[in-house]
Amino acid sequence: MTLAAAVERASLQLGAFALRDLDLALTCGEILVLLGPNGAGKSVCLEMIAGFHRPQRGRILIAGKDATRLPPERRGIGLVVQDFGLFPHLTVAGNVAFSRPGGEIAALLRQVGIGHLADRRPASLSAGEKQRTALARALAIRPALFLFDEPFSVLDARSRAGLRDELKSFLRHAGIAAIFVTHDPEDAWVLADRVAVIRDGAIIQAGAADAVFRKPANRWIAEFVGVETIVPGRIAGRAGNACRIAIGTASLLSTNAVGGGDGTVLVCVRAEEVELRRAGDDRTGEGLPGRVIAIANLGAWGRVTVDCGFALTALLTHRNIRDLRLAPGSAIVASIDPEAVHLLPLA
Amino acid sequence: MLGSLLLAFIVAPLLGLVSAQPIGSLRRVAAMADVRDAIGLSLGCAFAAALLAGVFGTPLAYLLARARFPGRDFVAAIVDLPLAVPHTVAGIALLYVFGRRGFIGGPAGRWFGLRFWGTAAGIVAAMLFVAAPYAVNAARLGFEAIDPRLERVARTLGAGPWRVLWRITLPLARRSIATGLTLTFARAISEFAAVAMLAYYPMTAPVQIYEMFLRYGLSDAAAAAVLLLAVSLGLFVLFRRLAGAGDRIGPVR
Numbered sequence: 012m013t014l015a016a017a018v019e020r021a022s023l024q025l026g027a028f029a030l031r032d033l034d035l036a037l038t039c040g041e042i043l044v045l046l047g048p049n050g051a052g053k054s055v056c057l058e059m060i061a062g063f064h065r066p067q068r069g070r071i072l073i074a075g076k077d078a079t080r081l082p083p084e085r086r087g088i089g090l091v092v093q094d095f096g097l098f099p100h101l102t103v104a105g106n107v108a109f110s111r112p113g114g115e116i117a118a119l120l121r122q123v124g125i126g127h128l129a130d131r132r133p134a135s136l137s138a139g140e141k142q143r144t145a146l147a148r149a150l151a152i153r154p155a156l157f158l159f160d161e162p163f164s165v166l167d168a169r170s171r172a173g174l175r176d177e178l179k180s181f182l183r184h185a186g187i188a189a190i191f192v193t194h195d196p197e198d199a200w201v202l203a204d205r206v207a208v209i210r211d212g213a214i215i216q217a218g219a220a221d222a223v224f225r226k227p228a229n230r231w232i233a234e235f236v237g238v239e240t241i242v243p244g245r246i247a248g249r250a251g252n253a254c255r256i257a258i259g260t261a262s263l264l265s266t267n268a269v270g271g272g273d274g275t276v277l278v279c280v281r282a283e284e285v286e287l288r289r290a291g292d293d294r295t296g297e298g299l300p301g302r303v304i305a306i307a308n309l310g311a312w313g314r315v316t317v318d319c320g321f322a323l324t325a326l327l328t329h330r331n332i333r334d335l336r337l338a339p340g341s342a343i344v345a346s347i348d349p350e351a352v353h354l355l356p357l358a
Numbered sequence: 359m360l361g362s363l364l365l366a367f368i369v370a371p372l373l374g375l376v377s378a379q380p381i382g383s384l385r386r387v388a389a390m391a392d393v394r395d396a397i398g399l400s401l402g403c404a405f406a407a408a409l410l411a412g413v414f415g416t417p418l419a420y421l422l423a424r425a426r427f428p429g430r431d432f433v434a435a436i437v438d439l440p441l442a443v444p445h446t447v448a449g450i451a452l453l454y455v456f457g458r459r460g461f462i463g464g465p466a467g468r469w470f471g472l473r474f475w476g477t478a479a480g481i482v483a484a485m486l487f488v489a490a491p492y493a494v495n496a497a498r499l500g501f502e503a504i505d506p507r508l509e510r511v512a513r514t515l516g517a518g519p520w521r522v523l524w525r526i527t528l529p530l531a532r533r534s535i536a537t538g539l540t541l542t543f544a545r546a547i548s549e550f551a552a553v554a555m556l557a558y559y560p561m562t563a564p565v566q567i568y569e570m571f572l573r574y575g576l577s578d579a580a581a582a583a584v585l586l587l588a589v590s591l592g593l594f595v596l597f598r599r600l601a602g603a604g605d606r607i608g609p610v611r
Contacts, residue, residue, distance in 0.1 A: 044369040061514055090514040092507040100529050109525070110515040150514055160507075 013187030014075065015039045015061070016156045021069030023059055030056055030212045033069070037156070037188040042179070044199040044220070045192045047209035048235065053192040056209065057158050060190065062086050076153035089149025089157045089187075094165050095141040097133035103140075104129040107148045116151065123147045138170050139177065145179060157182065157189035163198065175201050184248070184314055185235070196236045201222060208232050226353050227269070230277055233355070234307075239282040239314075239324035243357055248354040253349045261299050261320035265352035277355040284351035285325035287315065289335055290342035298344035319345055372587065379584050396566035397586055401566050401593070403478055403562065404546035407485035411493035411542045419494045420527070423501035431547060437494045440487055447557025448487055456483050457555060470556040480557035485546035494542040500534020501527065536601030540594065 030052050037043050047053050058064050060071055062083035071079045076085050089231040091094075097106050103125060106118045118221070124142040133141060133352045142162070149157065160176075163171045180204055182189050191202055199206050216228040227233040233241055246269075247257040253264040256278055269276050287295040290300060299318030313332045315325045323345055327337075365441045389504055422434055440448060455462040466472040474480035504527060505597035512522045526537075550564040558565060571579035 058510070061510070063510060063513075082518070083510070084516045084518055086514070088514050090511050092511060094503070096507050096511045098508060098512070098526060109517070148515065152514075158514075164375065197466075 013039050013040065014072070016074070016190075017072040018056075018060060018071075019070045019072070020064040020070060021059065023055065023064055025055060025064060025304050028052065030059065030066070033214060035190070035207060035214075035217075037190065038188040039188055041153065042182055042189050042191060042195040042202055042204045044203035044206045045190055045209055046194070046196065046206055046236075047234070048194055051194075051209045053209055053214040054160055054193075055212075057160050057190065060156075061090055063159055072138075076124075079150065081152045089146075089153045090147065090156035090160070091142075091145045091149060091157065091162050092160045093162060095138075095145040095162055096329050097136075097141055097144055099133050101133075102129065102135070103131050103136070103144050103326075106133065106144055107151055109148060110152045114149075114151070118293045119147045121149055122150070129299060136154060138166055142178065146178075147287050150185070154187060157187055158298060159189060159191040159288075161162065161193055163193075168213050171198075172201075178202070195223070208235070213310045225281065225351070227279065227355075230355060231316055233277075233353075237281075238279045238353075240278070240280040240285075240322070242278050242321045243256055244276050244278040246276060254330065256352070256354070259320045262350040263347060263352060264297065266349045267352060267354050269354040275357040277357050279353040279355060280347055280351065282324045282326035285323060286346050286349055287317070287325050287327065287331075287335060287337070288344045288346070290344055292344065301340070303339050303341045303343060305339060306337060313335060317343055317345055364367045372530070375395055375580060376584050377589070379425055379581050383577060383581045384584060386577060386582075388585055390582075392561070393555040393566060393582050393585065396411045396561050396563045397589055399478065399561040400547050400586070401589070403481040404480045404489075404543050406571050407489055407546040408493070408543040410486055411490045412535065412539050413491055415483060415538075416456035416497050419533070420501050421536075422494070423498045425541050431495070434498075437607075440489075442492050445488055445549065445551035446555065448482065449552040452480075452484055452487060452552060452556045456480060472473075474556060475556050478560060481562055483568070484556045485549055486550040487553050488546035488549050489542040493535075493538040493543055496538025496541060497531060500531035500538075504530045505535070507607055530558075536597070540597040543597065544590065544594055547586075606610050 017037070019031050021030065021033045023030040033056060034139045035043065036240045045053050045056060048279055053076070055064065059066055061083060062078070066079065069079075070077055071284065073086055073088070089225070098109065101109065104120065105173070107119055108114060117126065117129075120129055123146055125140060125143045125147065127135065128140055128144070133144070136144065145162070146189050163174060169340060175198060190197070193199060199220060205218060206220045206223040207214045207217040209215070209222060210231070216223055216232055223232070224236050227236055227238060230241060242258055244256045244258040247253050247262060248255045250264060253266045254306055256265055256276065258278060263278075288298065297317040304316045304318050304322070305314075307314040315327055315332065315337060317323050317325065325345065335341075335343070366410060374580050418437070443451075453475075454460055458464065458473070458475055463474050466474070472479060474483055486534060494515045502547070508530070509526055513519070517525060548564065550568065554565050554568070555561055561569060563582070567579050567582050569584065570582055
């Protein structure tokens with residue numbers, strides 16, 4: 012695994028805002044998503060890597076070389092910004108040829124499938140065509156690293172999903188490492204090999220996308236990445252390799268450990284991990300009996316809130332909801348894989 | 359509806375002026391050497407003023423649009439100042455600075471032989487003072503309308519700051535800059551008070567018209583006025599067309 016780029020303990024003071032001791036590392040072809048709310052410092056971090064801010068401390072390595080003191084034009088970075096940032100006064104071909112006037116760009120245009128758009132102006136392109144133009148333009152400098160600064164933030168949900176898939180397969184094909192900045196957990200979920208959660212200028216959790224989403228390191232991250240059920244509980248005992256958690260009068264199993272503390276914990280359960288059955292269909296005897304409180308329509312999915320002694324949220328297909336004949340008041344049994352019951356110290 | 363009333367208010371006096379002129383008197387005035395010289399001088403000086411406003415005003419406009427520095431609002435207010443000063447006051451102020459003993463006029467005359475009082479240089483200085491805000495403000499709006507992210511992307515594509523300025527920033531602001539210079543040019547041609555106080559001679563067209571009004575009465579002055587109007591309107595329309603065309607003939611690759 013060769014290192015494509017790294018940020019080593021970089022600190023940057025910018026007016027009242029500060030990035031503190033930032034550490035990032037990308038192997039070749041890896042997609043890192045920098046996830047955080049607005050104002051967390053995601054874009055500033057990206058601008059620092061691109062060379063528009065110089066860190067007061069720390070280093071930035073790109074393609075194995077120290078780039079901390081290089082200007083943006085000598086870093087070999089492909090930058091894609093919000094709404095793709097095409098130059099409106101140039102044609103598609105003019106945009107792609109910006110870095111290499113007179114260079115052979117027809118092959119590049121064909122490579123991303125926009126050969127037929129060479130003479131069009133950006134204003135007349137669809138979002139997908141804009142993305143391809145921006146990618147071809149960045150490819151022209153043979154970048155060692157791609158940086159994406161919320162390119163989808165002005166798009167509607169449907170085109171977002173399509174462009175995200177296309178971008179992912181493009182990056183997989185190109186085999187170029189990329190840092191993608193977004194405030195949307197779904198972007199991160201779909202695109203990321205690894206996720207770094209940033210808040211107030213510091214990275215508060217980094218790891219495989221799956222780990223961050225299923226095992227958030229604290230309550231704030233859990234809420235930010237969309238864990239629907241977060242309730243206080245207490246470790247009541249052990250059962251084999253799992254521990255039994257009491258939540259009020261209810262109890263469930265978790266195979267996840269939690270360090271230290273006095274036995275009080277925060278129990279985190281993602282809604283898609285909750286399975287619902289009609290009361291009486293519970294074969295294991297380990298399920299949580301309860302009643303449906305509310306069913307909300309989320310488009311393709313339905314969000315079912317049940318009262319099992321505590322409020323538990325489940326995400327079901329409409330087909331599922333119909334088959335189970337669920338309605339407010341229905342008696343149900345909820346079951347959760349002990350592996351999916353994540354525990355945080357309650358502090 | 360309200361807008362068309364305002365349009366009529368602007369057009370009616372000018373139409374009245376134009377329609378009242380018999381073609382014969384227009385032709386007679388157009389043949390007068392001092393009238394032609396005056397119009398030529400006005401155009402030349404206004405062009406020079408617009409050029410200077412572009413050369414010095416455009417970098418200032420970029421600074422005001424992009425840089426964050428203490429006192430930026432104060433600098434912006436200074437740029438607008440000539441719009442708020444009565445032009446007779448501007449003329450007096452310019453006399454103090456550009457006059458023979460003024461702190462610019464004095465040294466310039468002694469060291470470079472450049473005199474402002476009663477010269478074309480004085481006319482250009484007066485025009486520049488009253489008209490430069492139009493150039494700076496229009497260019498500033500043009501620069502502010504450019505997404506700074508475009509300039510950043512251009513940097514990552516291997517372009518240094520100057521190349522970004524030439525290939526991205528200036529082409530995108532070109533229309534605003536051209537509009538500003540056209541307004542500057544128009545404002546410079548129309549200036550009377552400040553020009554007359556700093557450099558009554560050689561006579562620009564407005565001063566010449568005023569002089570004809572005093573010496574020969576309304577009809578000759580009116581004919582000269584229509585002539586100036588026709589020439590400057592023609593140029594104004596031409597410049598607007600050129601500025602607009604920039605959008606379509608911009609560099610393609």
